[in-house]
Amino acid sequence: MYALDQRGHGDSEWSRDGDYSTDSMAEDAIAFLLHEEIEQPIIFGHSMGGMVTMTLLKRAPTLAQAVVLVDIGPEVSADGTATIRRFIESASEFDDLDEFVARVQAYDPFRTREHIERTVRYNMIQRADGKYVSKNDRARGYAPQEQGAVSARRITLGDVRTFPCLSSWCVENSRTCSKRRRQSASCRPSQGVSW
Secondary structure, three states: OOOOOOOOEOOOOOOOOOOOOHHHHHHHHHHHHHHOOOOOOEEEEEOHHHHHHHHHHHHOOOOOOEEEEEOOOOOOOHHHHHHHHHHHHHOOEEOOHHHHHHHHHHHOOOOOHHHHHHHHHHHEEEOOOOOEEEOEOHHHOOHHHHHHHHHHHHOOHHHHHOOOEOOHHHHHOHHHHHHHHHHHOOOOOOOOOOO
16 A cells, blocks of 8 residues: 655655646656556545546546545535635644644544544654644645646546446445446446435
């Protein structure tokens, strides 16, 4: 299993040319898969990573065996994007990690404190002055998000229907799903999920 940090996020290098577009992040992921000679992976994409995954699959529809998209879809809510942007703008630096955890809890009450504390090491770094800052290129501004939204608009519900899915139906009927995937690169979603 690989967990990739997008350019300008986490421990990945920051973009020298300032390009944080969804298209460039999708190209990074494709380049990684090709370099590592990973064939037919199951790709999990959460939030921005899901947008990158959809962009990747639109460019290379047969690359993945299946995908799991979490907290993202082909239609991006302007209100949701604004809420995320406000949180990111307000969460620039902290005196201690407890302050960061409290801010995340207020922003996302559905995440447990234990989960936030477990993932904080992937999200924050301590500067020489002792302050904690997010592990992302703050100089990237918000044009990349807007570019990402443009890329997402190019992805339609029809596109998503062609993505290979990972669902309980597929797992239970793997032979049938594999046959369908070869024929149409799609299968139906899990019970209770609609497209």
